[in-house]
Amino acid sequence: MSAVMITRKVRKWESSGKEHFLLRWTRNDGPQKGVFYLTLFLIVGTCLTVLSIRVSRPIAASTLFIWAMITKNVIGACPYLAIHLSPAIPVFAIVLFLFVMAMLLRTSFSDPGVLPRALPEEATFIEMEIEAANGNVPAGQRPPPRIRNVQINGQIVKLKYCYTCKIFRPPRASHCSICDNCVDRFDHHCPWVGNCVGKRNYRYFYLFTLSLSLLTIYIFTFDIVHVVLRSVDSGFVKTLQDTPGTYPFVLVCFFTLWSVVGLTGFHTYLISLNQTTNEDIKGSWSGKNRVQNPYSHKNILKNCCEVLCGPAYPSVLDRRGLMRDDLPITSSAAVPAIRSNPVPQTTKTTAPLIPNEHTPDDTKPSIADTTNPHAEKSSPSPKEEKQPTLYKALHSPSLQSTVWTYEKTCF
Amino acid sequence: MLEYWRNRWGGWNTSGETEFHNLQELRHSASLATKVFIQRDYSEGTVCRFQTKFPSELDSRIERTLLEDTVKTLNTYYAEAEKMGGQSYMEGCLACATAYIIFLCMETHYEKVLKKISGYIQEQNEKIYAPRGLLLTDPIERGMRVMEVSVFEDRGSSGSSLSSSATSGGSAQR
Numbered sequence: 001m002s003a004v005m006i007t008r009k010v011r012k013w014e015s016s017g018k019e020h021f022l023l024r025w026t027r028n029d030g031p032q033k034g035v036f037y038l039t040l041f042l043i044v045g046t047c048l049t050v051l052s053i054r055v056s057r058p059i060a061a062s063t064l065f066i067w068a069m070i071t072k073n074v075i076g077a078c079p080y081l082a083i084h085l086s087p088a089i090p091v092f093a094i095v096l097f098l099f100v101m102a103m104l105l106r107t108s109f110s111d112p113g114v115l116p117r118a119l120p121e122e123a124t125f126i127e128m129e130i131e132a133a134n135g136n137v138p139a140g141q142r143p144p145p146r147i148r149n150v151q152i153n154g155q156i157v158k159l160k161y162c163y164t165c166k167i168f169r170p171p172r173a174s175h176c177s178i179c180d181n182c183v184d185r186f187d188h189h190c191p192w193v194g195n196c197v198g199k200r201n202y203r204y205f206y207l208f209t210l211s212l213s214l215l216t217i218y219i220f221t222f223d224i225v226h227v228v229l230r231s232v233d234s235g236f237v238k239t240l241q242d243t244p245g246t247y248p249f250v251l252v253c254f255f256t257l258w259s260v261v262g263l264t265g266f267h268t269y270l271i272s273l274n275q276t277t278n279e280d281i282k283g284s285w286s287g288k289n290r291v292q293n294p295y296s297h298k299n300i301l302k303n304c305c306e307v308l309c310g311p312a313y314p315s316v317l318d319r320r321g322l323m324r325d326d327l328p329i330t331s332s333a334a335v336p337a338i339r340s341n342p343v344p345q346t347t348k349t350t351a352p353l354i355p356n357e358h359t360p361d362d363t364k365p366s367i368a369d370t371t372n373p374h375a376e377k378s379s380p381s382p383k384e385e386k387q388p389t390l391y392k393a394l395h396s397p398s399l400q401s402t403v404w405t406y407e408k409t410c411f
Numbered sequence: 412m413l414e415y416w417r418n419r420w421g422g423w424n425t426s427g428e429t430e431f432h433n434l435q436e437l438r439h440s441a442s443l444a445t446k447v448f449i450q451r452d453y454s455e456g457t458v459c460r461f462q463t464k465f466p467s468e469l470d471s472r473i474e475r476t477l478l479e480d481t482v483k484t485l486n487t488y489y490a491e492a493e494k495m496g497g498q499s500y501m502e503g504c505l506a507c508a509t510a511y512i513i514f515l516c517m518e519t520h521y522e523k524v525l526k527k528i529s530g531y532i533q534e535q536n537e538k539i540y541a542p543r544g545l546l547l548t549d550p551i552e553r554g555m556r557v558m559e560v561s562v563f564e565d566r567g568s569s570g571s572s573l574s575s576s577a578t579s580g581g582s583a584q585r
Contacts, residue, residue, distance in 0.1 A: 098510075099510055102510040102511070102512075103510070106511055115554050115556065116553075116554040118556075119553070121446045121448075121559075122446075122448055122553070122556075122557060122559070125446070125447075125448050150453045150454065151454060152453060152454060152455070152456050153455075153456065157453070159453070167556060170451065170453065170457065170556070171453055171456070171457055172457060184457075185457070203503075203507075204511070207507065294456065295456060295457065302495075305495065305500060306495055308503065308507075309499065309500045309502075309503030309504060309507075310493075310495060310499060310503065311492060311493050311494075311495075311499045311502075311519070311520060311521045312502070312503075312506070312514065312519040312520075312521055312522075313521060314519075314521055314522055314525060314551070316551055316554045316555055
């Protein structure tokens, strides 16, 4: 019998994330109509370009905001400062702006460290291990929550089971309900960037906030310098009349500055302690009950180096790959018997820690289930029953449930 | 350069296709019986390490030491890839200075080690595992969560050993 592996022409990715975003829009209604129309042109131009390639709206919103801020301030003050002070000033602003945009796009379009869902065999294997560990649960009683305890650097860390991805989440991983994926070293889901911030793109996110803070401070400072120099030349009142459009923007810049600089400061603090926003919010390593962060090197410089200059982790998503039917495991008789030896490095809980700890199954139906009505468990034919191991035709859609739900192109 | 781009944008298909080829050879006389999963070892933190504990299902199929050696070697490879040293810091700083554009032109240290790992697993499969009716899957294809060992049973004979035709199909086609 010739073995045929049918490659289904289906891409592995699908998007199921819900998008939430905040749209902040700043407008300048001053009498300097010329510059305003230029700004508007740039904004509309960016908008059309960006939206025409179906970029997510949060990125467009962030981009537009940065564009608006830059163009309004830089174009107004540029020539004056270039002539009176130095041409390096606007040049540096442009370089910094380009860096900000690069970091923003990198953060948005990077895979944050999505953990792919478990294949059916792996999910079954894990289920069996759980059942073996729980033993016989008397009827009517809730089974204990699915938690594994692991000791890391002298701390007991609980690994929770993800009912959506059917895996025990690695330490520091968390499931993002917006992206509907488990993300390694989950920090938070940033609506501005329209993406989760995780292991792979945290440094880009941090550099984005840092460079944006610097850019905002830089522009704010030079706007003030511009106004002061003009006032020295031609008097304060005349300056107010000449450049009325700048002031609302300066005000906006001032308030933006506090939020962006605040965010950068917060993340600098987290990096120095090697913590994630998620851990900080939950208070995982807050020091209660002598709980300490097992991932910290107890040295600020080492922590910073690890987070910012650590190795560039590869993406484990194969977005462009084709779905390929793997050889399915067939009957339950072939599945190995319950493992006799418990895994020594992990200790399983024997009693429920918190009643009803487990999360209910995701209400969103699996996309795969709806797309493939033929998914079924294969059953042994009478002739093959003699052998406990069976080989099934490869058109059995065993991989239907393993759909990556992440659509962005990854670096 | 073209090869680099193909590998970059084609994901991990190359090793997958190679395994597919090996699998085809095995399938002529064998059928997939079960899959055994070697889990991650988190005792040293979030670095990539696999448990060296020998799964009981493979007791009759392969010698303990062989599998343990393979897992230990893979662990050293992963440790080398994730090592925080001068080289990774230099790479990080250089990349930051160029706004990470340099990653479009060069392979990161991690990717180079992953290629080595892929080659090592393929070599181990050809020399050790395929003759015993087993197949190791590269952990990167399972999201670096587990190391999958596929166990094959010989369909024709009652014994569990594979016919020699399986070993002849080990030529790499990358």
